[in-house]
Amino acid sequence: MSDDLSSFEAELRGFRARPLPPALRSRIANRLVESAPVSGSLRQRLALAGGLIAAGLALVVVLNVLGPPRRGGPTVSEHVAKRAAPLPSVGAYRQALSRSPGALEALLDQQAVYTAEPASKVQSTTAFTPGGRDFLIWRGDR
Amino acid sequence: MTGGNDWTAWLDAHGPALVLFARQRVPGRADAEDVVQEAFLRFWRSRQRAVDPAAYLFACVKRCALEWLRGESRRSRREEAAAREERTDPTLLVGPVEHEERRAALEAALGQLSEEQREVVVLKIWGELTFPQIAAALEVPVNTAASRYRYALARLRAQLSEGATP
Numbered sequence: 001m002s003d004d005l006s007s008f009e010a011e012l013r014g015f016r017a018r019p020l021p022p023a024l025r026s027r028i029a030n031r032l033v034e035s036a037p038v039s040g041s042l043r044q045r046l047a048l049a050g051g052l053i054a055a056g057l058a059l060v061v062v063l064n065v066l067g068p069p070r071r072g073g074p075t076v077s078e079h080v081a082k083r084a085a086p087l088p089s090v091g092a093y094r095q096a097l098s099r100s101p102g103a104l105e106a107l108l109d110q111q112a113v114y115t116a117e118p119a120s121k122v123q124s125t126t127a128f129t130p131g132g133r134d135f136l137i138w139r140g141d142r
Numbered sequence: 143m144t145g146g147n148d149w150t151a152w153l154d155a156h157g158p159a160l161v162l163f164a165r166q167r168v169p170g171r172a173d174a175e176d177v178v179q180e181a182f183l184r185f186w187r188s189r190q191r192a193v194d195p196a197a198y199l200f201a202c203v204k205r206c207a208l209e210w211l212r213g214e215s216r217r218s219r220r221e222e223a224a225a226r227e228e229r230t231d232p233t234l235l236v237g238p239v240e241h242e243e244r245r246a247a248l249e250a251a252l253g254q255l256s257e258e259q260r261e262v263v264v265l266k267i268w269g270e271l272t273f274p275q276i277a278a279a280l281e282v283p284v285n286t287a288a289s290r291y292r293y294a295l296a297r298l299r300a301q302l303s304e305g306a307t308p
Contacts, residue, residue: 008299015237015245017158017268024175025153031183032149
């Protein structure tokens with residue numbers, strides 16, 4: 001570009017564009033405040049809180065679907081198996097009595113050890129009542 | 143150079159030239175300020191995506207000015223504004239009082255240029271953009287921007303010389 005045009009450019013630059021009116025700055029400031037997005041950190045906190053709430057709700061739903069939690073200790077079938085094994089039959093008592101009074105006493109002692117367990121545990125078994133009709137049928141005794 | 147998250151720095155650096163640029167498209171200064179307001183908000187929300195933010199800012203002004211012109215609902219308002227601005231529109235440029243006559247002649251000469259030439263002159267002289275930035279803002283090749291500028295400047299100079307001749 002020639003020197004003439006360069007000096008002409010310089011002359012043009014001597015004039016300035018009219019400054020912005022304060023009202024326009026205020027309008028822009030107001031619009032920027034109105035449309036300001038939620039800050040990044042606040043958005044992250046909201047997302048974290050939402051995630052925790054969702055996880056909590058999911059846990060409640062899963063627990064309800066699966067039912068109450070299993071308590072410690074044996075199940076009903078385990079109680080029955082445990083009780084059935086050491087319990088002598090009526091026939092066993094007869095046989096023990098036929099052998100000797102000492103054999104019968106030993107068998108009674110064995111039963112006494114078993115029945116010394118807390119009653120609540122025994123009563124928690126609802127499938128059979130010891131000595132009941134169903135129990136005898138299950139055992140094969142009538 | 144403007145940068146960061148301080149919108150006031152951007153507005154301070156480019157605001158006057160933005161209004162002057164918008165004024166080349168829309169009839170009155172108040173309308174040009176409306177256009178700049180809208181364009182600046184758009185620019186500020188999406189500036190992170192811009193390769194050259196300064197060029198993008200002027201491009202936003204041009205787009206908003208074109209949208210403003212296309213607004214059918216504003217047609218009557220535009221005509222009213224144009225009539226009103228003829229009486230009350232302040233000057234486009236400011237300068238030393240002793241050069242007031244020259245300023246008026248310059249504004250008159252600018253008005254004689256084509257819209258495309260005026261845009262390039264405003265972006266180069268008062269927007270202080272480079273030719274690649276002007277090309278990006280106006281979406282034209284760099285050579286086109288440069289040649290428009292040279293022709294516009296030569297024509298301006300000739301008109302001002304004629305005006306100065308008694």
